[in-house]
Amino acid sequence: MIEIDDPADPRLDDFRDLSTADRRPDRPGGRGLVIAEGVVVVERLLDSPYPVRALLGVRRRVEALGALPAPAYVTSAEVMAEVVGFHLNRGVLAVADRAPQSDLAGLVASSRRLAVLEGVGDHENLGSLFRNAAALGIDGVLLGPGCSDPLYRRSVRVSMGHVLRVPFASLPDLAEGFDLLRHNGFTVAALTPRADATGLADAGLRGRKVAVLLGSEGPGLTEETIAAADVAVRIPMAGGVDSLNVATAAAIAFYAIA
Amino acid sequence: MIEIDDPADPRLDDFRDLSTADRRPDRPGGRGLVIAEGVVVVERLLDSPYPVRALLGVRRRVEALGALPAPAYVTSAEVMAEVVGFHLNRGVLAVADRAPQSDLAGLVASSRRLAVLEGVGDHENLGSLFRNAAALGIDGVLLGPGCSDPLYRRSVRVSMGHVLRVPFASLPDLAEGFDLLRHNGFTVAALTPRADATGLADAGLRGRKVAVLLGSEGPGLTEETIAAADVAVRIPMAGGVDSLNVATAAAIAFYAIA
Numbered sequence: 001m002i003e004i005d006d007p008a009d010p011r012l013d014d015f016r017d018l019s020t021a022d023r024r025p026d027r028p029g030g031r032g033l034v035i036a037e038g039v040v041v042v043e044r045l046l047d048s049p050y051p052v053r054a055l056l057g058v059r060r061r062v063e064a065l066g067a068l069p070a071p072a073y074v075t076s077a078e079v080m081a082e083v084v085g086f087h088l089n090r091g092v093l094a095v096a097d098r099a100p101q102s103d104l105a106g107l108v109a110s111s112r113r114l115a116v117l118e119g120v121g122d123h124e125n126l127g128s129l130f131r132n133a134a135a136l137g138i139d140g141v142l143l144g145p146g147c148s149d150p151l152y153r154r155s156v157r158v159s160m161g162h163v164l165r166v167p168f169a170s171l172p173d174l175a176e177g178f179d180l181l182r183h184n185g186f187t188v189a190a191l192t193p194r195a196d197a198t199g200l201a202d203a204g205l206r207g208r209k210v211a212v213l214l215g216s217e218g219p220g221l222t223e224e225t226i227a228a229a230d231v232a233v234r235i236p237m238a239g240g241v242d243s244l245n246v247a248t249a250a251a252i253a254f255y256a257i258a
Numbered sequence: 259m260i261e262i263d264d265p266a267d268p269r270l271d272d273f274r275d276l277s278t279a280d281r282r283p284d285r286p287g288g289r290g291l292v293i294a295e296g297v298v299v300v301e302r303l304l305d306s307p308y309p310v311r312a313l314l315g316v317r318r319r320v321e322a323l324g325a326l327p328a329p330a331y332v333t334s335a336e337v338m339a340e341v342v343g344f345h346l347n348r349g350v351l352a353v354a355d356r357a358p359q360s361d362l363a364g365l366v367a368s369s370r371r372l373a374v375l376e377g378v379g380d381h382e383n384l385g386s387l388f389r390n391a392a393a394l395g396i397d398g399v400l401l402g403p404g405c406s407d408p409l410y411r412r413s414v415r416v417s418m419g420h421v422l423r424v425p426f427a428s429l430p431d432l433a434e435g436f437d438l439l440r441h442n443g444f445t446v447a448a449l450t451p452r453a454d455a456t457g458l459a460d461a462g463l464r465g466r467k468v469a470v471l472l473g474s475e476g477p478g479l480t481e482e483t484i485a486a487a488d489v490a491v492r493i494p495m496a497g498g499v500d501s502l503n504v505a506t507a508a509a510i511a512f513y514a515i516a
Contacts, residue, residue, distance in 0.1 A: 132506060137496040236516060238395040248390060248509045251502065255510045258494060 001062060004073045007082040012073060014095040015056045018084040022152050034098060035153045036161060038090035039064055044161030050096035056080060057092030065092070098151060102140065102167040104177075108184050111139035112209050113257060116181075116188070118174065118225055119146035119216040120246060126150055127158030128247035129214075134162035136254035138212075141168040142177060146216070178228055186211045190221055190229035191253050193243045197234035205233070205257045212253045217246045259320060262331045265340040270331060272353040273314045276342040280410050292356060293411045294419060296348035297322055302419030308354035314338060315350030323350070356409060360398065360425040362435075366442050369397035370467050371515060374439075374446070376432065376483055377404035377474040378504060384408055385416030386505035387472070392420035394512035396470075400429040404474070436486055444469045448479055448487035449511050451501045455492035463491070463515045470511045475504045 004012065014033060022032040033053065036045035039061060045052060046069065055062060055072040058080070062072045081087045108114070115138050120126050126148055133141060141150070149155070150163040171177040178188050189205055190197075190213040213229055215221035220243070226232050235244070235252050243249065262270065272291060280290040291311065294303035297319060303310060304327070313320060313330040316338070320330045339345045366372070373396050378384050384406055391399060399408070407413070408421040429435040436446050447463055448455075448471040471487055473479035478501070484490050493502070493510050501507065 128503070128506075132502065135495050135502050136493075235394075235513065237393050244390065244393050244509065245386070248386075248506055251506045252510055252513045255493065255513070 001059075001072045001074050004075050005079060007079045011054070011071075012056060012083050014054055015083050015093055016085070018153065019086065022149075028098070031098065031149065031151070032153070034096040034151050034164070035156060036094045036096070036164075037088065037153075037157050039092055041156065041161035042092055042094045044164050045094050045096055048096075048164040050099050050164060052094055052096045055092065055094045056083070061090075061092035070094075102169045104142070104169040104171065105180065107140045107142075107167050107169050108180055108186070113138050113254070114140050114142060114181070114186070114211040115250060115254070116142045116144060116171065116174075116177065116211050116213045117147050117215075118144040118213065118221055119219065120214065121146055121148045121216060123148055123152045123154040124158045125217060125246050127155035127163065128245075129250050130155070130159040130163045130166050132247055132251040132254060134159075134166050136251060137258055138166065138254055141166060142171040142211070143168055144171045144174050144177070174225055175228060181211045182230075185209045187231065188213055188229045189253075189257075190226045190232045191215075191234070191249060192221055192226055192232050193234055193237065194226070194232060195234075197232035200233045200235055200253060200256045203231055203233045208257075210257045212250065212257065214246055214250050214253070217243070259317075259330045259332050262333050263337060265337045269312070269329075270314060270341050272312055273341050273351055274343070276411065277344065280407075286356070289356065289407065289409070290411070292354040292409050292422070293414060294352045294354070294422075295346065295411075295415050297350055299414065299419035300350055300352045302422050303352050303354055306354075306422040308357050308422060310352055310354045313350065313352045314341070319348075319350035328352075360427045362400070362427040362429065363438065365398045365400075365425050365427050366438055366444070371396050371512070372398050372400060372439070372444070372469040373508060373512070374400045374402060374429065374432075374435065374469050374471045375405050375473075376402040376471065376479055377477065378472065379404055379406045379474060381406055381410045381412040382416045383475060383504050385413035385421065386503075387508050388413070388417040388421045388424050390505055390509040390512060392424050394509060395516055396424065396512055399424055399426040400435060400469070401426055402429045402432050402435070432483055433486060439469045440488075443467045445489065446471055446487045447511075447515075448484045448490045449473075449492070449507060450479055450484055450490050451492055451495065452484070452490060453492075455490035458491045458493055458511060458514045461489055461491045466515075468515045470508065470515065472504055472508050472511070475501070
């Protein structure tokens with residue numbers, strides 16, 4: 001633990017201006033570091049494969065964390081606010097380098113239940129979806145075209161740190177991905193509000209290897225993607241209600257296939 | 259439609275300083291008017307029993323609404339922002355008076371599936387829960403001790419206006435409420451992450467009259483409340499994961515009893 005009281009101290013540069021920290025032209029791919037906010041999420045980061053670079057917090061919060069693999073800068077809430085650019089009521093932060101994504105073929109081969117996403121661009125929805133995946137026993141998430149970055153600061157926070165625990169891999173070509181999934185014994189089930197889809201409970205998915213295919217809130221899955229799946233399933237919904245939030249719909253589907 | 263270009267026009271007073279509009283000492287109970295933001299939510303307000311007082315919007319959004327029961331003030335996005343106190347990217351607002359809550363005994367008598375909440379004080383969680391209730395066929399929501407006001411502006415917005423459609427009633431005394439529910443043939447099922455609770459799918463709830471009892475995120479239901487329910491049920495969860503968001507857990511329970 002290293003006490004710092006000068007907000008301009010260069011050792012705090014990783015924590016500076018967090019509201020713009022997701023874009024770092026100086027970093028590989030122009031993407032920011034992984035940032036964990038609050039004790040619970042910081043603990044998940046410390047348990048993750050991401051190499052922690054440093055921590056910053058008020059003494060009480062840092063001390064609550066136990067043994068640390070990197071320097072922990074201890075300061076006041078006021079200095080923290082000045083460094084990060086806004087008042088932070090969680091009292092502790094950690095930053096880590098990114099790590100390579102899971103290998104797609106390896107992740108598929110070692111999983112029984114997967115989520116496959118198309119066009120989930122909203123960082124909060126993506127974070128919530130990872131939290132629900134972790135709680136409901138999903139082994140991994142495949143990120144199809146149009147998905148945003150799960151390691152964005154807001155996604156990490158909304159996921160309660162579960163983006164750091166649930167493996168994910170990019171799936172740039174959905175058709176190739178479906179072939180890989182089928183080769184590994186998966187049924188690809190597209191979740192859609194379409195009236196001609198099979199009710200989730202009637203599709204015989206429970207106990208099978210299932211990849212649940214989910215689209216963004218609003219437009220949902222493309223017609224082409226639904227047609228390429230093995231089965232289209234729907235959550236029975238009351239008349240006149242627009243579809244559920246994508247993370248909520250995902251949670252129901254994850255529960256139904258568990 | 260009445261054109262207004264002066265942000266100080268007193269006809270716009272109902273729309274002024276929306277970030278503090280939930281507290282109105284001049285109104286009955288000190289609570290604010292019902293405020294709907296955006297075309298979808300305004301349409302739900304227009305379809306609701308709440309008496310609309312006025313609308314405010316840019317011409318394009320107001321024209322999209324069709325016939326209106328109250329004066330619609332048309333102005334620029336800049337004047338709107340000045341009146342409400344922040345930039346609003348939804349382009350139309352409506353305000354309505356509050357209306358009496360549903361009669362508790364009547365709501366219970368006419369329902370088959372209800373949600374009963376204890377200590378759900380977070381306005382966003384409450385709004386999400388109403389949205390999920392509407393989508394998944396819940397007939398009404400009973401608000402036990404410690405719940406916040408579903409007509410708070412943020413709840414209305416997060417619910418996508420469904421707090422204006424799903425009937426709700428206050429339930430100040432849970433024990434009396436459970437008696438009323440049982441008298442009407444309901445099984446009271448407490449949702450809890452406790453390991454000794456029955457799995458949701460194994461509790462035989464599907465097709466019965468069920469009141470799902472839900473506590474706040476974090477502390478959850480009190481021990482006393484769980485003990486007073488007819489059955490304690492849980493969502494099977496992966497090890498090491500803190501419980502789901504209350505609105506998400508509610509959605510899974512609503513799905514499971516449908």
